[in-house]
Amino acid sequence: MVARDLLGRVIVSGDGAHRVAVRLTEVEAYRGRDDSASHAFRGPTPRTAVMFGPAGHLYTYFVYGMHWCANIVTGPNGLASAVLLRAGEVVDGIDVARGRRPKVESDRLLARGPAGLATVLGLDGSSSGADLCLPNSEIRMHAGSQVSESAIRSGRRVGVATAADLELRFWIADDPTVSAFRAWTPRRRKPVG
DNA sequence: CCATTGATCGTCT
DNA sequence: GACGATCAATGGT
Numbered sequence: 001m002v003a004r005d006l007l008g009r010v011i012v013s014g015d016g017a018h019r020v021a022v023r024l025t026e027v028e029a030y031r032g033r034d035d036s037a038s039h040a041f042r043g044p045t046p047r048t049a050v051m052f053g054p055a056g057h058l059y060t061y062f063v064y065g066m067h068w069c070a071n072i073v074t075g076p077n078g079l080a081s082a083v084l085l086r087a088g089e090v091v092d093g094i095d096v097a098r099g100r101r102p103k104v105e106s107d108r109l110l111a112r113g114p115a116g117l118a119t120v121l122g123l124d125g126s127s128s129g130a131d132l133c134l135p136n137s138e139i140r141m142h143a144g145s146q147v148s149e150s151a152i153r154s155g156r157r158v159g160v161a162t163a164a165d166l167e168l169r170f171w172i173a174d175d176p177t178v179s180a181f182r183a184w185t186p187r188r189r190k191p192v193g
Numbered sequence: 194c195c196a197t198t199g200a201t202c203g204t205c206t
Numbered sequence: 207g208a209c210g211a212t213c214a215a216t217g218g219t
Contacts, residue, residue: 195219196216196217196218197216198215199215204208205208206209
């Protein structure tokens with residue numbers, strides 16, 4: 001399992017009227033212990049334990065005090081590799097997706113960006129560790145359609161401070177749902193007084 | 194379209 | 207105590 005193999009696959013959450021499906025158009029690889037930008041770089045912690053487990057499970061994390069983002073653990077080794085789901089196209093449950101992001105104007109932006117993608121699928125901390133390969137799970141993955149190698153582009157990862165030169169971000173060429181690249185910039189602290 | 198900035202809190206040191 | 211795998215609002219071009 002490699003990051004580019006995930007492009008074109010479909011992540012599905014919920015059933016019936018709650019079903020939402022997202023076809024992945026942009027992903028970003030994190031090489032566990034070998035990668036200073038990875039949450040697994042300093043070894044397992046309670047939060048990152050699932051990254052050190054078997055492939056095909058979900059790893060969700062909370063950032064900036066307000067957003068959830070989702071990864072798929074890729075394994076199969078003890079390296080704790082994972083792939084961040086950066087963007088996708090909502091292919092089913094568009095009304096549910098719109099309801100979860102009522103301020104988003106265009107459907108193509110509904111699952112653009114990792115936090116938006118997780119929101120549309122209804123993912124949060126309770127989803128972490130879920131096995132995506134179980135067909136009856138609340139969250140599961142379908143094969144989707146194959147994306148040809150010639151349609152895949154790669155480039156630097158978004159918003160990472162270290163290992164910034166690695167080209168571990170992959171997306172489907174010319175897809176309107178792919179997120180915009182933003183280089184990492186240092187963050188000003190809120191004034192103390 | 195682009196650039197800038199505030200919001201907000203779990204996690205690890 | 208500092209920081210972060212982000213987003214949306216704002217204001218300019």
